[in-house]
Amino acid sequence: MAKTYKVAFKLNGKDVAAEVEPRELLIYTLREKLAHTGSHIGCETTHCGACTVDVDGMSVKACTVLTVQCDGSQLLTVEGLEQGGVLHALQQAFHEEHGLQCGYCTPGMLTRAYRLLQENPNPTEHDIRYGISGNLCRCTGYQNIVKAVQSAARKLAATAAKAA
Amino acid sequence: MIPAGFDYHAPRTLADAIKLLGDLGPDARLLAGGHSLLPMMKLRFAEPAHLVDLGKIPELRGIAQVGNEIHIGAMTTEHDLLRSALLAEKVPLLVEGTSWIADPQVRYKGTIGGDISHGDPGNDHPALMLALDASFALKGPRGERVVKADGYFLGLYSTLLEPGEILTQIRIPLPAAGTGWSYQKLKRKTGDFATAATAVLLQMKGNSVAKVGIGLTNLAPTALKARAAEDYLVGKAIDERALTEAARLAMSICDPMQDQRGDAAYKTAMCGEMTRRALAAAHARASKS
Numbered sequence: 001m002a003k004t005y006k007v008a009f010k011l012n013g014k015d016v017a018a019e020v021e022p023r024e025l026l027i028y029t030l031r032e033k034l035a036h037t038g039s040h041i042g043c044e045t046t047h048c049g050a051c052t053v054d055v056d057g058m059s060v061k062a063c064t065v066l067t068v069q070c071d072g073s074q075l076l077t078v079e080g081l082e083q084g085g086v087l088h089a090l091q092q093a094f095h096e097e098h099g100l101q102c103g104y105c106t107p108g109m110l111t112r113a114y115r116l117l118q119e120n121p122n123p124t125e126h127d128i129r130y131g132i133s134g135n136l137c138r139c140t141g142y143q144n145i146v147k148a149v150q151s152a153a154r155k156l157a158a159t160a161a162k163a164a
Numbered sequence: 165m166i167p168a169g170f171d172y173h174a175p176r177t178l179a180d181a182i183k184l185l186g187d188l189g190p191d192a193r194l195l196a197g198g199h200s201l202l203p204m205m206k207l208r209f210a211e212p213a214h215l216v217d218l219g220k221i222p223e224l225r226g227i228a229q230v231g232n233e234i235h236i237g238a239m240t241t242e243h244d245l246l247r248s249a250l251l252a253e254k255v256p257l258l259v260e261g262t263s264w265i266a267d268p269q270v271r272y273k274g275t276i277g278g279d280i281s282h283g284d285p286g287n288d289h290p291a292l293m294l295a296l297d298a299s300f301a302l303k304g305p306r307g308e309r310v311v312k313a314d315g316y317f318l319g320l321y322s323t324l325l326e327p328g329e330i331l332t333q334i335r336i337p338l339p340a341a342g343t344g345w346s347y348q349k350l351k352r353k354t355g356d357f358a359t360a361a362t363a364v365l366l367q368m369k370g371n372s373v374a375k376v377g378i379g380l381t382n383l384a385p386t387a388l389k390a391r392a393a394e395d396y397l398v399g400k401a402i403d404e405r406a407l408t409e410a411a412r413l414a415m416s417i418c419d420p421m422q423d424q425r426g427d428a429a430y431k432t433a434m435c436g437e438m439t440r441r442a443l444a445a446a447h448a449r450a451s452k453s
Contacts, residue, residue, distance in 0.1 A: 002169045022172035022215065023205075025165075044165045046203055047355055049269060058243070058272035063165070064202050065273070068172045069219060112268070133354040134267030 009073045011036065012080030020067045027051045027062035030077065038078035038107045042136070049135030052108035053077045059115045061134070078107035081114065089159070090114060090152040099148030101139035108135050113149045121157060123149070167205035174217045178224065178303065178332060181216055186305050186328050188214045194330060195219070196239060196278030199270050200287075224277070224332060227251060236334040238277025242266070245276060255336055257345035257365055261292040264349045264361075277331045283321040283386070286357030290317055290387030291379030292347065295363035298336045304329035317386035340375075343367045344450025348442040349381070350434050352425065358382040359425040360434035362390075362414070366402075366446040370453070373397045378410075378442075383418040383435050390414040393439070402447040410443060411436035 008017040011034060018033045027044075030036045030053070042050030044063045051062040054076035081088035090110050093099065100106045109132065116123060116131040123131065128149045129142070137145060173188075175181040185192055191213035195201060204210040218224055224239035227248050234255055236245075245251055245262045252259050265271060265279070265288050279289040280300065293300075293313035301310050305328055316324045325331060339345070349361035361381035367374045376397050378390035393413035400406045420431040 003171060005172070021169065023167040023169055025206075045206075046199065046270065049267075052269055059269045060273055061269045064199060066172070066198070066202070068174075069198075069217060116268075131268055134269040 005068055005071075007067050007071045009070050009075055011075045012077060018067065022066060022068050024067045025063055026053070026055075026060075026065040026067045026070060029067040030062060030075075036077050036079055039111075040104055040107055042104065042108075047136065048105070049108045049112065049132075050105050052112045052135060054111050054115055057115070057118075059112045059134075076111065076114070078110050081110060088114070088152075089155045090117070090149070093148040093152035093155065094145070097144050097148035097151055099140065099145045100137075105135060105137045105139075109137065109145060113152070116149070117153055117156060121160075122153060125150070165206045167202070168208060168211040170205075170212055171214050172217065173214060174220045176220055178221055178330070181218060181221060182303060182305060182328070182330060184216050185330065188216070190327055192216055194281075196281070197241065197270075197273040197275040198278075199266070199274045200278065200282045200284060218330070229254065229338070232338050234336045234338060236276055236336070238281075238331045238333060239275050240277075242271035242274045242276070242279075243268075246271065254338055255296065257296060257339075257347060257363065258292055258336070260345065261288050261347040261349075261363060264288060264347060264351070267355045270355070276334055280316075280334065281323060281325055281331045283317060283319070283323045285317075285320065285384060285386050286382045287387075288347070288349070288358070288361065288381055291361065291363045291381040293334070293336075294379035294387055294389040295365045295377035296336050296339070297365075297377055298334055300331055301333040301335065302326075302329045303332045308332075310335070314389050320385040322386075339365060340367055342451025342453070344446035344448070346442040346445035346449070348438040348445065350438055357425075360420075360431050360438050362435065362438040362442040364439075364442040364446040366443065366450050368402075368447070368450045368452050371401045372399050373402065376443075378414065378439065380414060380418070380435060380439075383420045383431060385419070385421075388417055390417060390439070392417070397443075402443060407440045407443055411439045414439040 002021045040050040042048035046064045193212035195215045195217040225237040279287045298313045344366040350359045358381045363379040365377040380388040393410040415436045418432040
């Protein structure tokens with residue numbers, strides 16, 4: 001039996017831990033050990049972005065990160081976007097703008113768009129298309145995804161202005 | 165898509181990493197951003213017994229001006245390069261080149277040092293480093309040596325880096341004020357390697373070329389310095405005739421592999437086109453005084 005390590009990190013604000021072999025990929029730990037199946041496995045070759053999660057403020061493809069690399073990290077997955085039964089502005093906007101059809105890419109799109117808006121709250125259409133270019137969608141042709149991110153950006157800006 | 169088993173080490177200092185690498189011997193591989201190595205391990209093209217993760221060593225990250233050079237820690241990510249105000253001002257060629265690498269998620273993890281050390285001719289930093297006339301600091305159990313990018317890339321996945329050594333820093337001489345730049349990369353889609361790409365750094369004096377650096381990506385088993393094209397251009401005006409001859413000289417050293425991106429003749433022709441475009445774009449940006 002290969003040597004295993006206990007890895008602890010914060011997942012959507014909660015402390016979690018898992019016992020893993022060094023070769024275990026983060027996406028498997030999330031889905032199979034921590035019962036967070038929101039992040040999907042699409043290509044498993046770093047291309048499609050369906051497994052995108054947020055680790056320490058970076059959008060990463062969880063099929064290309066070892067769980068042992070995440071010890072002590074802060075993780076956000078699609079399950080962490082909704083708060084107290086209220087959808088995140090991005091989730092609401094994807095719903096309203098029809099930013100998905102089959103929905104397979106959506107968890108990755110949402111977590112990636114979340115980080116994009118954190119870094120750039122007022123993105124141009126080009127910024128959005130460039131910023132989500134690591135996430136493939138085979139249904140929408142991207143147009144409604146771009147609209148959804150634009151709509152969410154406007155709503156978040158309005159909310160921030162109201163709070164200020 | 166699960167890598168073969170290995171043991172994992174995460175040293176906190178460079179000294180510890182060098183010692184570990186020496187103790188573990190040839191079965192150990194360095195893990196930088198992991199976006200070349202981990203995919204290779206998942207495909208079982210690589211099966212190291214040990215991974216030494218450089219990701220927890222703060223001294224290997226950062227971008228700073230030191231005298232007449234920009235120093236970049238080898239573990240600085242592509243994302244960090246793109247967001248650096250210092251680089252945008254002083255070495256915009258590096259920022260433009262980096263913006264063409266892979267996709268956002270890969271750029272959060274991928275590092276400049278990993279891209280250079282991997283020795284993959286499809287990687288973009290080697291040609292950028294050749295155009296910028298960069299040097300690399302290599303540290304090992306016997307101390308540090310500094311080597312030029314020109315001469316560093318020996319062949320497919322082969323560089324001057326010796327077993328037991330770690331590339332710790334990239335050093336770029338500050339381009340003179342008014343220097344023009346361009347990275348022209350033809351690729352089929354986001355995330356793909358270049359079909360052909362050319363990096364140009366161009367300094368003019370009046371209407372003639374004072375100094376030019378030209379690097380080529382994915383057109384041979386290593387990145388290439390287009391030396392004959394550089395030598396030809398010095399003292400010339402950038403006009404149609406010069407562009408054609410420089411492109412011809414760049415194409416004459418290409419030896420690309422045929423693959424799904426095209427055959428050797430097509431890739432070589434695209435090298436000519438990327439070289440023309442990069443020279444013209446750099447010329448448009450260069451100060452002519």
